Amino acid sequence: xxxxxxxxxxxxxxxxxLDTNKINMAELKETIRVTExxxxxxxxxxxxxxxxYEAAQKELVQCRHEISVIDVEINGLRLCHVTEDDExxxxxxxxxxxxxxxxxxxxDRPDLDVYTMKDLVSATLERExxxxxxxxxxxxxxxxxxxxxxxxxxxxDLVELETRRDHIRAKRDSFNEQRQTExxxxxxxxxxxxxxxxxxxxxxxxxxxxxxxxxxxxxxxxELSIRPPKKSWKRICNLxxxxxxxxxxxxxxxxxxxxxxxxxxxxxxxxxxxxxxxxIVGRFIKERTKNAQFIVISLRENxxxxxDYLIGIYKVNNCSQTASLRPALFAKKLEERKKSHLMCSQxxxxxxxxxxxxxxxxTEQSDLANNHDTHSTSIHQNQTTMSDxxx
Numbered sequence: 001x002x003x004x005x006x007x008x009x010x011x012x013x014x015x016x017x018l019d020t021n022k023i024n025m026a027e028l029k030e031t032i033r034v035t036e037x038x039x040x041x042x043x044x045x046x047x048x049x050x051x052x053y054e055a056a057q058k059e060l061v062q063c064r065h066e067i068s069v070i071d072v073e074i075n076g077l078r079l080c081h082v083t084e085d086d087e088x089x090x091x092x093x094x095x096x097x098x099x100x101x102x103x104x105x106x107x108d109r110p111d112l113d114v115y116t117m118k119d120l121v122s123a124t125l126e127r128e129x130x131x132x133x134x135x136x137x138x139x140x141x142x143x144x145x146x147x148x149x150x151x152x153x154x155x156x157d158l159v160e161l162e163t164r165r166d167h168i169r170a171k172r173d174s175f176n177e178q179r180q181t182e183x184x185x186x187x188x189x190x191x192x193x194x195x196x197x198x199x200x201x202x203x204x205x206x207x208x209x210x211x212x213x214x215x216x217x218x219x220x221x222x223e224l225s226i227r228p229p230k231k232s233w234k235r236i237c238n239l240x241x242x243x244x245x246x247x248x249x250x251x252x253x254x255x256x257x258x259x260x261x262x263x264x265x266x267x268x269x270x271x272x273x274x275x276x277x278x279x280i281v282g283r284f285i286k287e288r289t290k291n292a293q294f295i296v297i298s299l300r301e302n303x304x305x306x307x308d309y310l311i312g313i314y315k316v317n318n319c320s321q322t323a324s325l326r327p328a329l330f331a332k333k334l335e336e337r338k339k340s341h342l343m344c345s346q347x348x349x350x351x352x353x354x355x356x357x358x359x360x361x362x363t364e365q366s367d368l369a370n371n372h373d374t375h376s377t378s379i380h381q382n383q384t385t386m387s388d389x390x391x
Contacts, residue, residue, distance in 0.1 A: 014262045032175070039168045042161060049158045056151040063144035183217065186258055194254035201246060201280050204229040209251075224251065241272035249281060256292065263293045270300045282306045 191209040198207035206227040212220035226247045227233045236247050249269060256264075270278045282303045285294055298304045311324045 018262075035168060035171065039165070039172065042165045042168065046158070046161050046165060049154060049161060053151075053154050053158060056147060056154055059147045060144075060151055063147055067141065067144060179218075187217070187222070190254045190258050193257045194250055197253050197257075197284075198226070198247065198250040201250060201277075201284055202229050205246075207247065207250060208233075242274065242277065245269060245272050246277065246281075253284070253288065260291050263295070265295045265297075267297045268299065269296065270298055270303050273300075275302060278302050 187209070194207050194209055198205050208225045208227075210223055210225065211217045212223050224236045224247065225233050226236055226239055226243065228239070228243050236244060239247060252264075270281060273281065278300045279302045283306065285296070286306050296303065296307070304310060305327065307327065309324065309326055311322060313320060313322050315321065
């Protein structure tokens with residue numbers, strides 16, 4: 001009862017820790033998902049802002065070009081007026097000086113009729129048409145100012161979004177770097193342990209765990225290469241059934257060494273193994289994994305005889321029945337009963353007593369099996385083995 005209580009408390013504690021770890025893992029996954037979603041939204045917004053920025057830049061360039069054209073036209077008009085004024089002043093000065101220096105000449109009527117009034121009116125209309133064609137677009141200045149203000153706002157938003165984007169990318173890069181560092185540290189430890197365990201259970205083989213790609217193990221994964229005893233290196237997919245079983249078990253045990261799991265369930269892992277390898281695997285489970293519980297379904301006697309608890313499943317009248325016992329305790333009590341009956345048989349002189357002793361011994365074995373039925377379903381020390389054909 002005390003062992004059962006301790007086992008239940010330990011089981012409850014492990015379940016609580018497992019629930020806590022699941023909650024923490026779910027929170028981390030949710031945080032990563034939210035962060036990636038925010039990063040995606042920010043990237044989309046940055047793309048949109050860049051398009052707006054480019055459009056504003058184009059509009060700004062166009063406005064600046066129009067302003068330049070207008071400035072050129074205005075300067076040209078001003079230059080024309082200044083030139084005309086200078087020419088008028090020069091003409092007036094020259095005329096004045098000329099009048100002062102040269103005496104007035106007399107002209108005849110034909111010389112004065114070179115330019116008629118019609119020619120002067122035509123020249124004036126032509127000049128007015130030229131001025132109309134060079135009309136200034138004064139609204140372009142206001143459009144340019146609005147475009148500049150819009151551009152400044154967009155640039156400010158773009159700077160803020162780029163700052164947020166850089167911050168989120170830095171966090172993502174930090175997470176990726178931490179993931180890479182922890183994964184490589186665990187990978188190196190698991191690889192060394194795998195090599196040692198496989199050599200132990202195969203007595204001379206070798207195993208190598210390596211990256212499929214040296215750049216990023218999370219893209220292409222890892223590859224397990226095996227060299228069975230006295231054979232060449234092969235990928236695990238090219239091994240025989242028994243070799244695959246030993247390789248997989250060695251990898252599971254290596255993972256268990258790196259980060260133990262409280263309980264394992266293995267279904268007929270020894271089906272493809274010979275007698276020798278079944279014994280090796282069974283003893284390895286029993287001796288090297290003291291900090292975990294194993295439920296092993298097996299039909300091999302040299303596997304389930306090593307269990308701390310046995311649960312046999314058999315059929316009676318087409319109905320499944322179960323029986324459980326602790327082999328060590330059962331063997332101890334059976335030996336004590338045999339010694340007790342042997343002492344009794346020596347004291348009695350009845351010649352037919354040996355047959356009765358055998359009948360009593362078989363009855364007591366059945367009673368012991370039934371008495372231990374209630375213990376194995378609730379108390380587990382290191383491993384539990386289930387057998388489909390009873391014991």
